[in-house]
Amino acid sequence: MKTEFSFIEQLRRHSATSKIGDDCAVILKDAKTDLVLTTDLIVEDVDFKREWMVPEFLGHKALAVSLSDIAAMGAKPIWAMLSIGIPEKIWKTDFVEKFYDGWFGLAKKFGVELVGGDVSRTPDKIVIDSIAAGETKKGKAILRSTAEPNDLIFVTGSLGGAAVGLELLEKGERFDKQNYKTALLRQLQPNPQTEVGRLIGLKNLATAMIDLSDGLSSDLSHLCRESRVGARIYADKIPFYQKSNSDPESFNEQLRFALNGGEDFELLFTVNPKKKKRLENNLKNYQISHIGETTANAEIMEFIASESISVLEPRGFRHF
Amino acid sequence: MKTEFSFIEQLRRHSATSKIGDDCAVILKDAKTDLVLTTDLIVEDVDFKREWMVPEFLGHKALAVSLSDIAAMGAKPIWAMLSIGIPEKIWKTDFVEKFYDGWFGLAKKFGVELVGGDVSRTPDKIVIDSIAAGETKKGKAILRSTAEPNDLIFVTGSLGGAAVGLELLEKGERFDKQNYKTALLRQLQPNPQTEVGRLIGLKNLATAMIDLSDGLSSDLSHLCRESRVGARIYADKIPFYQKSNSDPESFNEQLRFALNGGEDFELLFTVNPKKKKRLENNLKNYQISHIGETTANAEIMEFIASESISVLEPRGFRHF
Numbered sequence: 001m002k003t004e005f006s007f008i009e010q011l012r013r014h015s016a017t018s019k020i021g022d023d024c025a026v027i028l029k030d031a032k033t034d035l036v037l038t039t040d041l042i043v044e045d046v047d048f049k050r051e052w053m054v055p056e057f058l059g060h061k062a063l064a065v066s067l068s069d070i071a072a073m074g075a076k077p078i079w080a081m082l083s084i085g086i087p088e089k090i091w092k093t094d095f096v097e098k099f100y101d102g103w104f105g106l107a108k109k110f111g112v113e114l115v116g117g118d119v120s121r122t123p124d125k126i127v128i129d130s131i132a133a134g135e136t137k138k139g140k141a142i143l144r145s146t147a148e149p150n151d152l153i154f155v156t157g158s159l160g161g162a163a164v165g166l167e168l169l170e171k172g173e174r175f176d177k178q179n180y181k182t183a184l185l186r187q188l189q190p191n192p193q194t195e196v197g198r199l200i201g202l203k204n205l206a207t208a209m210i211d212l213s214d215g216l217s218s219d220l221s222h223l224c225r226e227s228r229v230g231a232r233i234y235a236d237k238i239p240f241y242q243k244s245n246s247d248p249e250s251f252n253e254q255l256r257f258a259l260n261g262g263e264d265f266e267l268l269f270t271v272n273p274k275k276k277k278r279l280e281n282n283l284k285n286y287q288i289s290h291i292g293e294t295t296a297n298a299e300i301m302e303f304i305a306s307e308s309i310s311v312l313e314p315r316g317f318r319h320f
Numbered sequence: 321m322k323t324e325f326s327f328i329e330q331l332r333r334h335s336a337t338s339k340i341g342d343d344c345a346v347i348l349k350d351a352k353t354d355l356v357l358t359t360d361l362i363v364e365d366v367d368f369k370r371e372w373m374v375p376e377f378l379g380h381k382a383l384a385v386s387l388s389d390i391a392a393m394g395a396k397p398i399w400a401m402l403s404i405g406i407p408e409k410i411w412k413t414d415f416v417e418k419f420y421d422g423w424f425g426l427a428k429k430f431g432v433e434l435v436g437g438d439v440s441r442t443p444d445k446i447v448i449d450s451i452a453a454g455e456t457k458k459g460k461a462i463l464r465s466t467a468e469p470n471d472l473i474f475v476t477g478s479l480g481g482a483a484v485g486l487e488l489l490e491k492g493e494r495f496d497k498q499n500y501k502t503a504l505l506r507q508l509q510p511n512p513q514t515e516v517g518r519l520i521g522l523k524n525l526a527t528a529m530i531d532l533s534d535g536l537s538s539d540l541s542h543l544c545r546e547s548r549v550g551a552r553i554y555a556d557k558i559p560f561y562q563k564s565n566s567d568p569e570s571f572n573e574q575l576r577f578a579l580n581g582g583e584d585f586e587l588l589f590t591v592n593p594k595k596k597k598r599l600e601n602n603l604k605n606y607q608i609s610h611i612g613e614t615t616a617n618a619e620i621m622e623f624i625a626s627e628s629i630s631v632l633e634p635r636g637f638r639h640f
Contacts, residue, residue, distance in 0.1 A: 004439045007416065014424055014434060025436035027399060030350030039451055041403040041440040079347060083361040083449045091640050096327065104334055114334060116345035119324045120361040121639040122445070129403045129438075129449035131359055319441040320411050 004320050005222075021226070023072040023211055024134070026141045036134045036141050038069035044125040046319070052169045055095045057188040058128075059102030065213065066132035067110065067192035068265040072211035074142040074201020075134030077194060079115045080107065083129040085122040110194050136201055142269070147208035147227035149296040151270035154206075154279070154288050156193050159216055160254060161186035161241030163261020183241070190265040196286045197267055205279045206269035215262045215316025220301060223268065230297035233312060235305035239289040255305075262317035270294055324640050325542075341546070343392040343531055344454070346461045356454045356461050358389035364445040366639070372489045375415045377508040378448075379422030385533065386452035387430065387512035388585040392531035394462040394521020395454030397514060399435045400427065403449040405442040430514050456521055462589070467528035467547035469616040471590035474526075474599070474608050476513050479536055480574055481506035481561030483581020503561070510585040516606045517587055525599045526589035535582045535636025540621060543588065550617035553632060555625035559609040575625075582637040590614055 002010075012020045024036035042062055044050060063080060070077045082103065086096065096119075107114065112132065165187030175184040193211070200206050210223045216238075224231050240254040241264075271279050279288075295302070301312035322330075332340045344356035362382055364370060383400060390397045402423065406416065416439075427434060432452065485507025495504040513531070520526050530543045536558075544551050560574040561584075591599050599608075615622070621632035 002411075007439060010417075011420065011434065011437070014420075020434065020436055025399075025401070027435055037401065037436055039401045039403045039436060039438050039449065041405050041438045041447070041449060043405050043440055043442050043447070045443050046405075046441050079345075081345070081357065081359045081451070083359045085361050085363050085366075085447065088640065091322075097330075100331065100334075114331065114340065115347055116340055116357055116359060117331070118359050118361045118449075119327060119639065120363055121366050122363050122447070123365050125443060125445070127361070127363070127405065127442070127447045129359065129361060129451075131401070131449075131451055319439065320408065 004318060022144050023069040024075070024141070026073070028138070029135065032138050034136050034138050034141055036070055036073045036075045036136060038066050039129060039131045040065045040069070042128040042130065044127065050126065052174070053188050055098035056102030056105070059099040060106045060189050062128045062130045063103050063106045063112070063132070064190050064192045064265060066130045067112070067194050068211040068213065070132055070134035071193045071197025072209050072267055073134065073136065074140065074197055074206070074209060075136040076198050077110055077112045077132055077134045079113045080130070080132040081116040082114065082131070083118040083120070085120040085127040087122055087124050090126065091121070140201060140204070142201055142206050142209040144208055144210050144223045145226035147223060147229050147270040147294050148272070149229050149294050150273065151207050151294045152273055152276060152290055153231060153233065153268070153270055153292040153294060154290055155212065155216070155239065155266055155268050156196055156286060156288055157264070157266040158239045158241040158287070159212065159264050159266060160257030160261050162190060162263035163257040164241060166261070186241070187263060190263060192265055193267045196283060199282060200269060203282050205275060205282060206271055209267055209269040212264045212266045212268055213262055214318065215260045216268065217259045217301070217312055218314040218316030218318070219268055221314035223270070224299050224301060228298045230295035230300040230302070231292060232295055232302040232304060233292035235303065237289060237291045239287070259312070260315040324638060342464050343389040344395070344461070346393070348458070349455065352458050354456050354458050354461055356390055356393045356395045356456060358386050359449060359451045360385045360389070362448040362450065364447065370446065372494070373508050375418035376422030376425070379419040380426045380509050382448045382450045383423050383426045383432070383452070384510050384512045384585060386450040387432070387514050388531040388533065390452055390454035391513045391517025392529050392587055393454065393456065394460065394517055394526070394529060395456040396518050397430055397432045397452055397454045399433045400450070400452040401436045402434065402451070403438040403440070405440040405447040407442055407444050407446070410446065411441070460521060460524070462521055462526050462529040464528055464530045464543045465546035467543060467549050467590040467614050468592070469549050469614050470593065471527050471614045472593055472596060472610055473551060473553065473588070473590055473612040473614060474610055475532065475536070475559065475586055475588050476516055476606060476608055477584070477586040478559045478561040478607070479532065479584050479586060480577030480581050482510060482583035483577040484561060486581070506561070507583065510583060512585055513587045516603060519602060520589060523602050525595060525602060526591055529587055529589040532584045532586045532588055533582055534638065535580045536588065537579045537621070537632055538634040538636030538638070539588055541634035543590070544619050544621060548618045550615035550620040550622070551612055552615055552622040552624060553612035555623065557609060557611045559607070579632070580635040
């Protein structure tokens with residue numbers, strides 16, 4: 001059966017300039033500027049459950065996933081559009097108003113303007129399409145496809161928190177004043193890495209970049225495939241999400257969440273070793289972790305744990 | 321209960337530059353060019369039924385509705401994105417390939433490039449979000465809000481065909497080699513007025529423009545509200561869709577389809593009387609009909625039939 005990735009590969013052949021297949025499309029805006037564009041479809045009961053969250057969280061997350069794509073291009077977000085389809089019984093409540101409150105809360109933080117959208121009825125599920133655009137200097141958008149062998153691999157923040165949160169939600173926990181677990185917020189109200197992504201772009205610090213939406217193992221495999229490189233990752237260098245107010249998971253569980261849990265919306269990027277010092281100076285106010293390096297062994301991901309080597313398979317989220 | 325229109329009005333207050341509420345948002349592209357942007361959400365069992373059409377028609381129509389919005393701004397379409405959510409059982413068929421065949425068929429006709437998109441799973445219904453962008457000279461996009469009293473009101477093509485087609489589909493008729501009714505095609509595979517819209521924009525022929533997606537009575541009311549004008553429409557000047565190979569409907573039925581049936585995707589535009597000659601010269605290769613005029617009687621639509629005057633109410637399509 002075709003995967004969503006093989007299908008996108010097929011579509012690509014229609015696009016003369018290969019704009020398809022990165023976190024964002026890159027198109028010329030004017031003589032000095034590129035526009036980067038992304039669209040993300042979010043579907044009830046596939047991407048979220050209504051009972052998990054207040055509408056404000058959903059509005060926030062709808063924009064956050066698109067801003068994360070823009071951050072992964074090293075770009076500055078500028079405008080957005082939003083299409084929302086909802087059942088009539090939800091339309092009659094204050095759901096959309098609260099949803100937009102969440103959306104505008106995040107938009108204002110980063111100066112993103114809502115320029116358009118569409119409102120439609122659906123038979124029974126909520127559907128959202130989030131569209132956003134950013135800007136970079138011409139030719140300076142950071143792609144997935146430009147890593148070189150022997151680059152250093154970095155990630156921002158910590159990994160696995162959103163997957164821990166997802167598991168808690170699936171077990172029936174809900175976020176409220178009595179249950180203020182940060183893992184729940186990591187899943188429900190993720191923070192896009194807009195500032196650090198923009199800084200990496202402005203200062204030209206990375207050879208390639210992708211956001212961690214499907215999970216480290218899958219997103220790293222996308223970057224390796226597009227760049228025709230391999231990767232070597234060290235288990236003990238991965239910045240695990242530390243559960244803040246509950247029992248710690250076992251190491252293996254933490255590893256599974258970090259490698260295969262999606263929706264952390266951190267950034268994964270590759271750096272020329274000569275730029276390591278510059279990177280650390282420029283990003284000293286942000287948490288970044290050096291977790292491995294790229295190799296010439298195209299598309300093979302090696303995983304080093306306790307001095308043994310295994311092959312890392314992409315086991316993150318996919319729709320099909 | 322709030323309508324989708326009152327809700328859009330509410331959103332508008334968040335947008336400093338009032339980009340929301342027209343067929344497209346208008347944003348600055350570069351010193352000489354504006355970008356116009358539109359997004360349209362299309363939902364199975366609300367906007368179409370799967371058994372009505374082959375996937376190629378749906379792909380064509382998904383792009384056509386967005387190109388129609390761009391035509392209504394007097395702009396030239398340039399690129400598009402497409403988000404599609406489909407149930408797993410349809411993913412396993414050749415549905416998406418055929419859908420994209422239809423999409424690319426129309427895209428190639430007008431030189432529109434697919435630059436990005438998203439593929440997602442849905443529980444059971446197909447959902448499509450069509451995003452498209454066009455260009456106009458800076459400040460030259462034709463809005464809904466700039467008609468003046470005593471402008472002439474024109475429409476392109478003929479009206480009501482898509483509604484006739486919808487009725488045939490709902491009665492169980494299907495388009496195939498044995499049943500090649502043009503009304504079915506008007507509904508299933510509409511033609512956006514890309515060339516004439518672009519020409520009206522380039523030659524600066526209209527004071528205001530909107531596409532006929534909800535139905536003449538509703539779309540005219542949107543234009544009147546935004547422009548703070550009224551309108552007077554003559555029943556005998558409306559270019560009814562003529563059923564090509566079945567019994568003609570009664571005059572009243574034709575009128576109902578033309579006024580309140582949506583999805584004709586023709587253009588409705590207003591013209592300064594001084595430009596009437598210029599308009600007719602420039603558009604002599606296209607069917608256009610002068611159906612009435614705007615008035616100073618803000619938001620009141622008068623309808624003249626057999627020398628009696630009545631008030632025309634917007635009775636076209638709305639989601640809520």
